[in-house]
Amino acid sequence: MYNDIIAEHFMNPRNIGELEHPDERISIGNPICGDTIHLGVAFKDGRIADMKYKAYGCATSIATVSVFSEFAIGKSVSEIRKTSSEDMEAMLGELEPNQMHCLDILSELFQSLGTVKEV
Amino acid sequence: MDGRYFDYNATTPIDPAVAAAMMEHLSEYGNPSSTHRAGKTAKQSVRQARSHAADLLNCGQSELIFTSGGSESNNWAIKGWLSQWKGRRPHIITSSIEHPSVQEAIRYAMREWEASVTWLPVDGDGFLSAEAVAEALRPETKLISIMLANNELGTLQPIRDIARIARASGVFMHTDAVQAVGKINVDVQELGVDALSFSAHKFYGPKGIGGLYLKEGRALEPLVHGGGQESGLRSGTENVLALVGLGEACRLAREEMEETALRLDEFKRLLAAGLTALSPQIKQNGGRDASRTLAGTMNIQIPHIRGEALAAYLDHRFGIALSVGSACSSNREKKLSGVLKAIGLQDAEIQSSVRISMGKYTKRSDIVGFLEAMEQAMEHFCRLMPV
Numbered sequence: 001m002y003n004d005i006i007a008e009h010f011m012n013p014r015n016i017g018e019l020e021h022p023d024e025r026i027s028i029g030n031p032i033c034g035d036t037i038h039l040g041v042a043f044k045d046g047r048i049a050d051m052k053y054k055a056y057g058c059a060t061s062i063a064t065v066s067v068f069s070e071f072a073i074g075k076s077v078s079e080i081r082k083t084s085s086e087d088m089e090a091m092l093g094e095l096e097p098n099q100m101h102c103l104d105i106l107s108e109l110f111q112s113l114g115t116v117k118e119v
Numbered sequence: 120m121d122g123r124y125f126d127y128n129a130t131t132p133i134d135p136a137v138a139a140a141m142m143e144h145l146s147e148y149g150n151p152s153s154t155h156r157a158g159k160t161a162k163q164s165v166r167q168a169r170s171h172a173a174d175l176l177n178c179g180q181s182e183l184i185f186t187s188g189g190s191e192s193n194n195w196a197i198k199g200w201l202s203q204w205k206g207r208r209p210h211i212i213t214s215s216i217e218h219p220s221v222q223e224a225i226r227y228a229m230r231e232w233e234a235s236v237t238w239l240p241v242d243g244d245g246f247l248s249a250e251a252v253a254e255a256l257r258p259e260t261k262l263i264s265i266m267l268a269n270n271e272l273g274t275l276q277p278i279r280d281i282a283r284i285a286r287a288s289g290v291f292m293h294t295d296a297v298q299a300v301g302k303i304n305v306d307v308q309e310l311g312v313d314a315l316s317f318s319a320h321k322f323y324g325p326k327g328i329g330g331l332y333l334k335e336g337r338a339l340e341p342l343v344h345g346g347g348q349e350s351g352l353r354s355g356t357e358n359v360l361a362l363v364g365l366g367e368a369c370r371l372a373r374e375e376m377e378e379t380a381l382r383l384d385e386f387k388r389l390l391a392a393g394l395t396a397l398s399p400q401i402k403q404n405g406g407r408d409a410s411r412t413l414a415g416t417m418n419i420q421i422p423h424i425r426g427e428a429l430a431a432y433l434d435h436r437f438g439i440a441l442s443v444g445s446a447c448s449s450n451r452e453k454k455l456s457g458v459l460k461a462i463g464l465q466d467a468e469i470q471s472s473v474r475i476s477m478g479k480y481t482k483r484s485d486i487v488g489f490l491e492a493m494e495q496a497m498e499h500f501c502r503l504m505p506v
């Protein structure tokens with residue numbers, strides 16, 4: 001089953017789409033389960049001004065990138081970098097064992113965004 | 120009945136007549152083995168159930184042994200027959216698309232009794248040929264176990280021909296007919312098998328009750344030893360209440376299944392046409408030959424959409440219930456349907472597959488509703504899709 005956070009984001013994913021002129025592009029793929037995420041990021045005044053993505057994957061992985069985008073928009077890269085793994089875990093709520101791989105996806109999203117050089 | 124339920128192969132709703140019959144017997148508490156009046160009443164209920172089930176399968180009442188359902192029947196037929204060749208390397212012929220309760224019972228025989236196994240492949244449509252069974256026969260072959268109807272694809276195997284081959288070489292033949300009984304005519308005389316498993320919850324009866332047809336003159340080592348119920352073959356005080364339900368379900372199946380199958384056959388065509396209209400990319404998995412598949416079962420793949428995600432969306436938005444061909448398990452491994460692998464599908468194809476299974480309460484308007492929901496779901500996923 002899907003917890004309320006996952007179900008809500010999966011049914012109504014935020015920030016879907018493609019940025020016309022992203023400052024950064026991030027692509028994440030899990031070769032085993034085939035989840036794929038393409039993310040575009042736009043910066044303004046040292047902060048993440050906008051973020052859009054396209055995703056193919058299981059319900060939980062789609063919800064994961066939606067949760068991530070909602071969290072990241074408005075933050076600075078150093079705030080992204082400082083996010084603890086406990087905070088990340090809390091963002092997705094309680095996961096079932098077969099959904100745990102989405103925590104890896106989330107931390108990979110944080111890591112990828114945390115290592116871009118700020119514009 | 121809920122018109123958004125498309126998972127009849129997983130289990131079926133209880134028929135109101137079955138529920139009523141069970142309700143009527145709810146306070147009947149006698150033990151069928153007792154000789155007093157309470158016991159007799161219970162015994163009569165069991166007898167009645169056996170009579171209805173025997174009518175449905177066209178067998179003698181003494182050839183029917185009740186069990187806790189399909190899994191137990193499958194386990195028992197396999198272990199109960201093979202145990203006499205413990206350690207003497209009996210050979211088994213089975214298919215690569217059996218239900219886990221057959222596969223795992225066979226693996227147990229491999230581990231514990233040094234059985235060797237031929238897992239016969241199926242073709243791209245999910246069928247195996249009787250000739251392949253004949254070719255796999257060895258002098259030490261002691262058991263053939265091949266399912267009648269497959270739960271994921273609905274494909275029907277040529278059990279009659281296979282049983283003929285088994286008889287000709289004196290090999291015990293078991294068939295898992297759990298997905299067939301109550302949906303199509305299953306006549307054990309016509310099939311000519313030695314043993315056949317069935318389960319009431321797949322045809323509008325209660326869960327946890329089923330049986331094994333065991334041909335007159337054949338004997339199995341019991342799985343459950345004890346007080347000698349079911350002619351000493353399956354001990355334990357009978358589940359009288361569930362048997363009342365099973366009996367009623369068998370009685371209803373005889374009356375209704377032919378007409379239901381005709382209707383579902385038409386619905387399946389409606390569904391196929393509607394899905395193709397939605398997207399010509401949607402493909403049907405497994406055979407489509409109506410004479411060799413269950414009318415109510417359809418397995419499809421929707422390219423570029425994860426079956427699990429589609430099913431979750433349909434469930435949350437529309438309350439539609441489907442079953443999927445794969446589930447995430449972890450980062451390092453995926454859990455893919457062995458049946459879909461056996462028909463040669465690629466991992467990505469299996470991940471985008473879902474099973475739609477209909478039953479006697481499915482209405483034409485439900486098919487229309489399903490197609491409308493599918494259209495919205497596809498729009499939802501198209502917005503998300505990376506190009």
Ligand SMILES: Cc1ncc(COP(=O)(O)O)c(C=O)c1O
Nearest residue numbers: 188189190218270295297298318
């Ligand atoms: C083909 C097949 N065999 C056996 C079973 C097991 O039956 P039961 O649920 O009664 O144990 C099932 C049900 O899932 C089935 O589909």
